[in-house]
Amino acid sequence: MEIICIVCPNGCRLEVSGEGENLQITGNLCPKGVDFAKAELTAPMRSLTTTVATVFPAFPRLPVKTRGEIPKGKMLELMTKIRTIVVDNPKKVGDIILPDVFGTEIVATAELAI
């Protein structure tokens, strides 16, 4: 089976064979590829990047991301939560926008200066 490693832009094509003890992963340029392939086979995780609404007409959307990763299957569910947020005060990069989501938090990725 082939898995594309998405950890960095190299996008290594990982070749996965065997199972359990005999699991073999080749094609990775660095060790992160092995961890990625293992996670893909068991519990795939993704970071989510999106934007949230603001009350400021000159800056209607604030870019945000999950600080860590969330289960791949939870992205759309998290989006419905994020869609209810409206930011109404200035933010700096890294400020928490929504705490406690699937073991991580949503943070601002741009500065919202008024």
Added chain:
Amino acid sequence: MTDKQIDFTQSVSADGAVKLNSFTAEKSYDILVLGGGPAGLAAAVSAHESGAAVLLIERERKLGGILKQCVHDGFGLLRFKERLTGPEYAQREIERFIATEIPYVLESFVVDISHNADGNYTVCTQSAAGMKSYSCKAIILACGCRERTSRQVFIHGQRPAGIFSAGTAQYFVNIQGTMPTKRCVILGSGDIGLIMARRLTLEGASVAGVYEIKDMPAGLSRNISQCLNDFGVPLHLSTTVTEVFGTERVEAVAVEKVDERMNPIPGTREVIECDALILSVGLLPEIELANVLKIPIDPATKGPLVDQSLMTQAAGVFACGNVLHVNDLADWVSVSGETAGHGAAAYCRTPRAFSQSAVRLEYSKGDFLYALPQYLDPAASEPLTLFFRSRADVKGKTITLSLGGEKAAFSKKYRRLIPSEMEAVPVKALSFGDRAQYSIEMR
């Protein structure tokens, strides 16, 4: 520096009234950097650090360039050893730039450049406050790229509303917060289209599919994986959109499979209902200002021909970032900005013309889509960073760079080379030997 002075010119408007336009001639600088994206920011900082008096000019309200709307991550792994989103990457570059206290002007559109008899350049900008002109010894073009539009793609049918580029869709969704479609078809598998397939899906739209006329995707494989496969958006290769239906707004499109010669195969036509057709058919360097100065362009990169300090064939005019060629990583854009910044500062200390003895890069067009810098000039001091793209998807090839007939300046066996992924080769020591030669080979 010269004092501020005001010149007036006359113009006659449509109703026959004579109008006085004021041109405020501002201070003169060593270097003007045109564009405040990652290329321009890095160029301005390195030119400033090399001792030049710099002014940066940006047409938008904020610095950061196109990265402001690229809210996804994958930036900065080379430059910051961290995985950043576009706005985070931009923020770091902006903070570095602001800390240097280099002067800059926003909401100023560069409309004209002229080369004066004394060798200096005059740059004219337009802003809400009117026209202004600046004089300088050197210019760094950092205006980015533009998207190929529907005019550059041939499709039958009317031109209803609802046909737009992936970058425009990105601007609507990420900057304005408006949804431009409920159900769309994406034509072309460029990275921005793939990223928008995911973005639109996350925001609740349905993406019927990505259609690519070639038999190979144009975008990075990681984007096929995380933007299409993760969300079950199908990718159809060797397939294109041949007709658009709808009078006011797009109502449907027809797609057809194509043969090796890219001609539609009869009997493969399928009509897909949608309210938008999003084009992701590639980017082109923004060379409007280079054209004003009649700077020679490389038909392969579609950007100016440059030497290793990134000086174009117009003495004192440098180019970096996506003006030079379309980069796939912002990190390399910043690197080229630094090269141009150093190069332009060196030029201000010791002006030089594009050398007659500059050596042209030789490569096989069958093996490479393009390679640059196209010239190596013994008079230019910058170290060489060579960029290239392979023409085909190849495995196990060795790339060899030869300089001055000496033994390989660089040689590396690549596991795989594909057209969508640019390769960079930094070469530290430049030595020409006595034979002028500059070539790369793929074997």
